[in-house]
Amino acid sequence: MENKNTSFFETNFVAENQQIHLPILEEKKIELYIKREDIIHPYVSGNKFRKLKYNLIEAKKSNIRVLLTFGGAFSNHILATAVAGNLMGFKTIGIIRGDELAYNLEKTLANNSTLNQAHKNGMNFEFVSRTVYQNKTDVSFINQLKGKFGDFYVIPEGGTNTLAIKGCEEILTEEDSKFDYICCAVGTGGTISGLINSSKSNQEIIGFPALKGDFLKDEIHQFTEKLDNWSLQKAYHFGGYAKYNEELIRFINNFKKETNVLLDPIYTGKMIFGIMDLIKKNKFFKGSKILAIHTGGIQGIEGFNQKLEIKNQQIINTL
Template sequence: MSSIFLSPPIQKINSQIADSIGIELYVLRLDLMHPLVNGNKWFKLKYNLLSAKEENCSTILTFGGAYSNHIFATAAAGNLFGFRTIGVIRGEETLPLNPTLSFAVEQGMELLYCDRTTYRKRHTIQLQEDLKQRFGEVFIIPEGGCNLDGVRGCTEIMPNIEPFDHICLACGTATTLAGMALSLNSKQKIIGFPVLKGGEFLAAEIDSLINNYLTSGLPASVDVPAPWQLICDYHFGGYAKVNQELINFCQKFTQEHGITLDYVYTGKMFYGVMNLLKQGFFQPGKILLLHTGGLQGNLGYNIPI
């Protein structure tokens, strides 16, 4: 299943700010693994799809918003690996479909629109049973791939990669951070940048995912997770919110380094890291930034890329 994916390259960033304080800055280009199913999305889907196959379940049902990277990737992965896919979409149908949902339909995904009150119950047994009554025996993947299979996949993001002092990544559900904490050593520190307002609550989610994983019997390369922290100051007003300062930063970064950033996730994290470098937050050493893909989300903004 993984054979169609490329190994993500590591790209050095030449930054005067970083160089001046003795820091080497690198980017792990998860966005280059596959044209459609890339970034951390593949890692969160991998073991969910394998679990569905082991259970002889041919239909995947999952949840997301109208511009969801997870919906986009699940639709593409379903098409690649022969699964029927159903996407439960938060909110009412809007025609014509936006580029994300148009792509999902083209990949064969059936869309079910769900009012926000009902959508908030997506984790409940009752709603999931209702969905199974409607669609038959489906394998349900939570929004964003946030389950132990998703965590397991994310433990494989950095195998055989030389040690870095800090690993920085954007956080939505924090599944990726939990998986990485279970695969790195205690001398490395992971810094997560929540992309939604009030992201402090993710700390409890991370602790829960890590603790549940460690007691699940699933494979882990460490007994004690690597240290991690959240920096919640770079959400730019909330999930999927942008302003001109962020747009200018992303466009300038692309011009200078040839790396396109998405406005929802990686752009905010990259901005945060560069801002913290100016503040002297980091000690001299090596920093790795995860480019977690999601560039399709930029199509939701009327902004030239």
């Protein structure tokens, strides 16, 4: 297999912990740091880098030349897989939810920066109906895809599997053992599982789900044996996946202005909003040291802002 950049995933990236200085933190005597996983790479950043790392290494070892994965039209995972695959010499196929997007592909790419960038990185798209998309984990559906595309390495929607957990376990370093709380946004449960596995017994891991539902605990239990040092804060999903309100957008913009840290509206914006709200409500003990994991997702803001502009709503300031 031709590999354009075999070293991309072979270096263990260590992210900087940036301390946040805000009046409320000084008032409550709490230290808040953000682990800047978002600056690993413009498109393969945060937990996407971590989740893809060992999957692409395994695919390379297996001498499989094609990666196939699943996602929505604005999926950070789809774009990260396309870019990482391109960097390492893989062909990539994206099974995209929404067959209506295929009717005028040129228009779709012009109006969707995520798919456009993935296309520029060589990803081939297979647009399927939402009904068909629900079969994404079925063996028969995977076999149908193999009949059409030949052999490929499957990466699940969102990237979470045992190899992804292994990558996410590398987020925390020995230096991070000083923190009392480790916080992260939760989508599929992969990132928080890795954090739980690599955490110290005296640390509490707090997940902030970005979507509704009680299924996440079961998902997390699949990947970790620790039961007593983690919890989920379910009050900050703002109505569900990709849901938002003006308060969240205003918070993201104010946080960027005050700290120069840009948050995304799907995951990290909701997490930091939740952390700050819990601090105001005295849910963390005085003198606490909190580490929040920035899982990236910044590239998706452009598409999100397009939706906000159409609705004539305040956009997220990225400057």
